[in-house]
Amino acid sequence: MRVLGIETSCDETGVAIYDEALGLMSHKLYSQVKLHADYGGVVPELASRDHVRKLLPLINQAMAEANCQPSDINGIAFTKGPGLVGALLVGSSVARSLAYAWKVPAVGVHHMEGHLLAPMLDEPAPEFPFVALLVSGGHSMLVSVKGIGSYEILGESVDDAAGEAFDKTAKLLGLDYPGGPLLAKLADSGEAGHYQFPRPMTDRPGLDFSFSGLKTFAANTIRAANDDPQTRANIAYAFQEAVVDTLVIKCRRALKLTGLKRLVIAGGVSANKQLRESLQEMMVKMQGEVFYPRMEFCTDNGAMIAYAGLQRLCAGEREPLSTKAQPRWPLDSLNPL
Template sequence: MNVLGIETSCDETGIAIYNNEKGLLAQQLYSQVKLHADYGGVVPELASRDHVRKIVPLVQATLEKSNLNSTDIDGIAYTRGPGLIGALLVGSSMARALAYAWDIPSLGVHHMEGHLLAPMLDDNPPEFPFVALLVSGGHSMLVDVKGIGQYKVLGESVDDAAGEAFDKTAKLLGLDYPGGPLLAKLAENGRGGIYKFPRPMTDRPGLDMSFSGLKTHVANTIRTEPNDPQTQANIAYAFQEAVVDTLLIKCKRALKQTGLKRIVMAGGVAANKMLREKFAQASGKHGFEVYYPGFEYCTDNGAMIAYAGCQRMLAGETSDVSTKSLPRWSLESLSAI
């Protein structure tokens, strides 16, 4: 089965074709980073308009790259939610229009399920069950995963997501948008032990997370410390270390609570170098396995939507033309396959 995947939940237009026997056949990705940089964040209306401009050429380019045409596509998967409603509507409208024109089924896919299953695109995919840590600009959550569609949310951020905290802290340090990767790069020049920032909500039981207070603590530190490059690097290092340590503490608690020995990490923050290094050290010390998607599949992309959609279509799932896009959508509401 060849499934065309369409991702338009925020500021990336991702298109891919996945075959259930051959794997990923082709993909295209366009990022709107430059478009939103002047505004310091994503402008929803501009994001929607740019998806409209880019989506058709990217679908055409993906078909050409895969040496396929419309008659070779067996189904279309698109991001139904969660995300920016205008951006979601662009992808869903395109998917349903093509499905109608090509007389094939379409299916709305949960964006976070796409991220959760992204490591399955790797040559050495994880086996079920596992604990998933989903960390991105919009979401931070720990999920007990028994199989596709068998999800129990163990904990999530009660305010800012980890990626959102990275971007907001980067802005406090005067870095450009998107700030998360730039903060991580700045932290490489920082020295540990200069600042000790709090590890939020680790002094109490539970698996929920909070990063807004950490961001405020950093803001207060920036106001009272010298504004020079080394000080900024030291602050960036301490902030990044606090986030990583918090996520590691929560993950170890989740493993203990579930009795599992496998962590799957996905989302944009999963590409963070310090995060991967600390989890690798901890996995060797405490005897658990850690899996990540390839760097190109950490951020939003069409491949993860094509893969997730393919698995559900093989199980017989489809969506009809009246299916509504959902800016909010519980991961636990998905059906098991």
Template sequence: MLVLGIETSCDETGIALYDTEKGLQAHALYSQVKLHADYGGVVPELASRDHIRKVVPLIEEAIKEAGVTQNDIDGIAYTRGPGLIGALLVGSSVARSLGFAWNVPTVGVHHMEGHLLAPLLDDIDLEFPFVALLVSGGHSMLVKVDAIGSYELLGESVDDAAGEAFDKTAKLLDLDYPGGPRLAKLADKGNSERFTFPRPMTDRPGLQFSFSGLKTFAANTIRDLKAASESGELSEQDKADVAAAFQEAVIDTLLIKCKRALKQCNVKQLVIAGGVSANVQLRAQVTELMNKLGGKAFYPAPAFCTDNGAMIAYAGAQRLLAGQTDELSDQVLPRWPLDELAPIN
């Protein structure tokens, strides 16, 4: 089965063609980073309009790259939610229109299920059950995965997601948008031991996350440094040291929660996915942790950590193979709990 995947949940237009027998055949991605840079964050209306401009040309590009025609496509998967409602509507409208025109089934995919299954694009030796840590700009959650479509939410952020906290702290340090990757790069030059940042919600039982207070601690640290400076501004070393301490606190917090989840579920396989999973230090420390525990960590390829069409095509293909398709009454879901997904029989 050849499946066209369409991802338009936020600020990336992702298109891919996935063959259930041959694997990924093509993928195309357009990022709106430059469009939103002047605003310091994603502007929903601008994001929706840009998806409209880019989605069809990218579909044509992917079809050409794969060396197929529209007649070879057996189904279409699109991101149904969660995400920005206007952006989601672009993808769903295009997917359903093409499905009707080409007489092929369509299926709406949960954005986080796409991230969760992204490592499987590389045909890795990952067995069920496993624990997944999903970390991105909008989500931080731990999930037990018993099978594709069978998910148990173990814990999630009660306020800011990890990626969101990265971006907000980067803004406090006057780093350009998108701030998260820039903060991580700056942290490489810093001394993480200069400041002692808290590890939120690790001094109590449970698997919930909270990163809002960590961001506030960073803001207070920056304020105190400016007050103590003759110029009233941070030096480059100050910025690097704050970035290093902040990043280490986030990673330590994630590791502590992952270790608890693995013990609670009695498994030794851990998937790290979502935009923050591209963080080099996070990957290194997670790999070290899993080696100590006698387990193994799995990650998506770097190109598939951020939003992309390939993960949607793969997840959609699994549901189409199971006979799941859209109903005409189905609507996009800007808010959609992962554990409410229909299982794959």
């Protein structure tokens, strides 16, 4: 089976073609970063309009790169949710229209399931079961994964997600949008020992996350500090260290709770170098394994949607013609395959 995957959940337009036997045949991505930079964050209406402009040209490019005709496509997968409802409707409308015109089935994919399965795009792929840490701008969650669609939420963010806290703290430090990667780069020139940030919700049982208080702590620290480059770098270092330590502590708890030795980390924050190094060190001590997507598949992309959609199409799932977007969609409500 050969699947066209479409991702339009937020501010990236992603298109890919994945073949069951040949693997990833093409992958195209357009980022709206410059469009939203002047506003300091994503403007939903602008995001939706830009998806309308960019999606069909990207599909044409992906088809040409894979040397495919419509008759070569056996199914279409699209991000059904969660995400911005207007952006989701662009992708779902185009996907369902093409599926109708090309006389192939379509399937709606859960955005976070796409991220969770993104490490499967490379070798070696993680084997089931495993614990997944999903960390992005909108989500921070720990999931026990027994198989595709068999998910148990162990813990999740009760307020700001890790990526959201990174971006908001970066803005407080005067960094451009999107701030998370820029904060991580600034932290590289920071020094340890100047500031001590709290590790939220690690002094109590459980696996939920809360980064809103950490963001407030950062705001108060920035307000009281000298406004010079090294001080800002030191604050960025301390903030990143606190987020990474918190995620590592929670991952260790989840692995001990489940008895598993295999960890998958995915989502935009999974590209953070300090987080990768810290989790790798933890898994070596625990005599386990950790898996990540390649860097280009950490952020939103069509390849992960094509792969996840392939699995569900092969299992017989189909989307009705009257499909709707689901801006809110619990991960643990999916059907196991």
